Amino acid sequence: MGGKLFRNFSFFSATLSFFILVGIFAILFHYAQESMHTFGFDFLWTEQWEPGEDDEGGIFGGYIPIVGTLLSTIIAMVIATPLAMGIAIFLTEIASVTVAKPVSIAIELLAAIPSIIYGMWGLFYFAPVVQSIFGGNGVGLLTAGIVLAIMIVPFMAAITRDSMNTTPSVLKESAYAMGATKFEVIKDVIMPYSKGGIIGSIILALGRALGETMAVAFLIGSVMHTVGKVTDPTTSIPVLLANNFAEAEDLEMSSMYFLALILFVVSFIIISSAKFYFLGRKVK
Amino acid sequence: MTKNNLVMELKNFSFTYAGATKPSLKKINLPIEENKITAMIGPSGCGKSTLLRSMNRIHDLYPGNSYEGKINLYRADGSKQNILDLKKENDFIRLRQEVGMIFQKPTPFPMSIFDNVAYGLRLAGIKNRSELEGRVEKALKGAAIWDETKERLGESALGMSGGQQQRLCIARAVALKPRVLLFDEPTSALDPISTGAIEELIAEIKSEVSVVIVTHNMQQASRLSDYTAFMYLGDLAEFDKTEKIFLNPKEKLTEDYITGRFG
Amino acid sequence: MNRLILNKIILLLSTLSAVIGIGFLFWILATLSYKGITSIHWATFTKDLVDGGIRNLLVGQFTMALMATFVAVPVGMMAGIYLREYGHGSKLASIIRNLSDVMMSAPSIVIGVFVYALLVDPFGSYNGWAGAVALAIMMIPIIISTTDNMLALVPTELREAGMALGGSKHKIILQIVVRAAKVGITTGILLSFARIIGETAPLLFTSANNQFFTMDLGDQFPSLTVSIYNLATYPDEASRELAWAASFILTMIVLTINLLGRFVIRNKK
C-alpha cells in the first residue's frame, strides 16, 4: 500500500520537470502572441524599440538585443575555450598532484562565485582596464564578453578536466612508449578519447553564456544601440529583460515575452543537442 | 655468454617508488641477450612490471621515483649508454623508440588501423605516404594480421577483437624497428587461440628484436624463452638458461615456484 | 627538433592559462575582500536596508532559499529515485532525465519571466512566494541529477541482497539504497543551495525587493542579491559601500557552503 503511494509520488515528481518545461514554453508563447502577430518574423531584424504615444502601439524589434547576445557570447567563447582547455591540460597532464589539487579546488570555487559578483567586480575593476587598453567608455560589448569568458572558463575547465581524466593511463603510456611527446599524447590520444565530453562542455558553457544575465547587465552598457565597434555599449536579451521587463506594458511587454521565448528556444536547442550528440551516449 | 652479444644489461639496479620507504627492486644484475627471448617469472608483487617499466623509463611519467645502479643499452653501432643518465626529453623519445613496450590489455589508439601503425613512424618524422604505406604493410604482415586488416585499414582500430588489437599493438611497436621489445603479460587478457597466435608471433620476431616478457604462465615461459629470470620480493632470485631453470634449478625457491608449490 | 619546441610551447601556454585562471580568482577575491571588509560595520548586520544595513536582506534571501530547498529536495529526490529505481532503462525515464538536464541549463531570467506570468501578474504584486518558487524551479533539476547519479553508484548487489531478505521495493530504496548514497546526495544539496542563494535574475521580478524587514511572503520580499544590483548602480558612496559589503558577505556564504559540501564528501569517502 505504502509502496504504491511512494512509487506514484516519485513518478509524479519525475514528470514535474516535463510539465514545467512545457509550462514555460506555453506561457511565453501565449504572452508573446500579440507581438508575434504584430511584427511576425520582421521582429528578428527590426532595430527600433520605440513605444508609441501614451503607450499605444509602437514599434519593437529584437535585432539589437539578439545581436548583442550573440556577439557577447561569441567573444566569450573565443576567449574562454582555449583558456579552459589549457587549464584542463595543466590539471590533468602537467601539474603534480600536490599542485593540481589546490588549483582544482580554486577553479571550482571560481565557478561557484555568483554571477552578480563578477558583474560588480567587472564594472569597478575590469572595465577601466579595458577602457585604458581599447578605448571606449569602459562598459560595452567587449568588456561584457571578456568578463563572461572569465565566468565560464572554470565551468568549462572543470568538465573538460573530468572527461580528460577518464583516459586510461595505459593508453597514454603506450603512446609515450612509442616516443610521443606530452603534447602529442594529449593531441592524439587524450583529446580523441575524451572528445565527446570536451565538445559537450563547450556547448554547455555556450548555453550558459547565452542566458547569463547579471554579469552582463553591469557591463554591456544596457542601451538600445547597434554596435559599430567592439567597445560600443549595446544590450542583450537577458539584460533588456532584467532592466525593462517589469515596467513594460501591452505590446512592449509582449515583445519582451517574445524575446524570452527566443532565448529559451535557442538555449533549449543548444543544450539538447549537446546532450544528444555528445554527452547522451555516456548515460548509463 | 660473451659481453658483446648483449643488448641491455642491468647492474646493481635498485628502484624505489615515490613515497615508498623500501625499494621495490634490490640490486638487480641481469643481462639481456640480443635476439633472444628473456622471460621474467615470479609471484605477484615481486617487481616484474617495475623492472620492465624501468627498462624504457616509462616510470618517469610520474615524478618522485628513484633509481640506483646502471641499465646499459648497447646500440647497434657498438656504443653503450647508461639509460639512467638520460635527462633530456629528446633522449627519452629516442630511448622509447629503441625499447618498445606492449601492455597486458591491448591499447589501440582511438584512430584508424592504418594510423595506429603509422603513428610511431610519423612521430619519428616519416611523412612520405608511400614509405609509410610500405612500412605499415610490412609491420602488419610481420604481426600476421595483414590478411585480416588489409581491406579495412581506414576503419577504427577499436572495432577489432582483443586478440587482433594486441597483434596490432605489436605491429605498431615492431614498425619502429626497436632493438628491444618489453611485453608485460601480453596474453593474460586473451583467449587460448589468440594467446597461441601471439606466442607464435613473438617467436618469429626474435630474429629482428630482442624480447623481454613477463608472464605468469609457466608453460609460456618454458615454451617461448631462451633465458628465464625468477624474481622474488624485489630480488632476482635466479637467472639462467630456460632449460636449466625448469629442469634443474639451483634454488629451492625457484623449484617450489615452478612446480606450483606457492605463488 | 621542432616537435619538442612545439611541445614546450603548448605546455607553457597551458600552465599560463592556469596561472591566468588563478590570477583572476585572487584578483576578484582580493578586491572583494578589501572593499567588503572596509565597508562592513556592526550596523551592517543589525540594521535593515532602509537604515543602511542588510539584516532584512539576509533574512529574506535565506527564507526564500530555504523554502525553495524544502520543496526542491523532496521533489527532486523522489524524481531521482523514480529515474534510477523505478523507470531505469525505460524510454520515459531517459526522456525525463534529458529534459531535467535541459532545465538545469535554462536561462535563469526566463524562469523569472515564467514565474512572473504565473504568480506575480495575476495577483498584481511582487511577492516572496514567487521568489521561492523561482528558486525551487532552479534547484529541482540539480537535485534530480545528483540523486540520480549518486544512486547509480550504489552497487546492484546491495539491492539484490535486500530483495533476497524479502524487503519490499520502496523499503529497500529508502532504508538501503538512499542511505548508501546519503553522503553524495547531501553534498549535492549543499552545492545546489550554494548555487541558488547567490541567484539574482530569477528574483528581479518575482520577489523584487523590500527595504524593510518583513516575513510576509505575500508582500514584496527583501533580497540580498537584488539589493546588490540596485545599490551598485546608485551614484552615492554609501550605497556602493553597502553593495560591496553585501557582495563580500554573499560570496563568503556561498564559498563556505560550497567548501562544506566538499568537506562532507571527503570525510565520508
Ligand SMILES: Nc1ncnc2c1ncn2[C@@H]1O[C@H](COP(=O)(O)OP(=O)(O)OP(=O)(O)O)[C@@H](O)[C@H]1O
Ligand atoms: N605506483 C606504485 N607506487 C608504489 N608502489 C608500487 C607502485 N606500483 C607497484 N608498487 C609496489 O611495487 C612492488 C612490485 O610491483 P609490480 O607491479 O612490479 O609487481 P609485479 O611483479 O608486476 O606483480 P604482478 O604479477 O601482480 O603484475 C609491489 O610491492 C607493489 O605494491
Ligand SMILES: [Mg+2]
Ligand atoms: Mg605486473
